[in-house]
Amino acid sequence: MSSTLSLEFAHAVVYVVDMEKILDFYTRVLGFEVTDRGPLGEREIVFLSQTADHHHQIAFVDSRNEAGRSNSVDHLAFRSSGSLAALRALHDALQAEPEVSGIRPLTHGNAWSVYFRDPEGNGIEVFIDTPWHVQQPQGKPLDFSMDDDALLAWTKEAFEADGAELSPLGEFYAARGEHLAQRSD
Ligand SMILES: [Fe+2]
Known part of the structure; x- marks a missing residue:
């Protein structure tokens, strides 16, 4: 039997190299706002949204090498x-x-x-x-x-x-x- 939960796509989490460069682009050019940020082990996760009903639509973790x-x-x-x-x-x-x-x-x-x-x-x-x-x-x-x-x-x-x-x-x-x-x- 299939799930009775109705699923709405909510967010993606993307690994990045240069957090500040990515945040500058997504906030300044695309209009996102940082809604939260904090440590994730030795890395940092930053959450961004521009809707009233999604805490984050995209989040970035600075754990990419290239x-x-x-x-x-x-x-x-x-x-x-x-x-x-x-x-x-x-x-x-x-x-x-x-x-x-x-x-x-x-x-x-x-x-x-x-x-x-x-x-x-x-x-x-x-x-x-x-x-x-x-x-x-x-x-x-x-x-x-x-x-x-x-x-x-x-x-x-x-x-x-x-x-x-x-x-x-x-x-x-x-x-x-x-x-x-x-x-x-
Ligand atoms: Fe598409």
């Missing part, structure tokens, strides 16, 4: 309810960070995303929802030189041109909600 990609995690993704203009501004801010690499704006049809590697090479995605559900996986490079209205229109047209079916995102999540409610009966 920066680089994880061999088992491609990226961590953070969803924002912010605007396309704010996502574009983040994209510009990332480009001003010399230690950020691999900045890649992308749309999956159901999301507008900016992928990048943080100053130690960890894969990060920041995304906002589009108004649509689109079957996954798929993605197209996103051109931030377009204004918001043009991006909205282009996104719909580009995925429809590929034969994708776009449906209202709210309907998709409402159906998921109904399904999950039945599961917990």
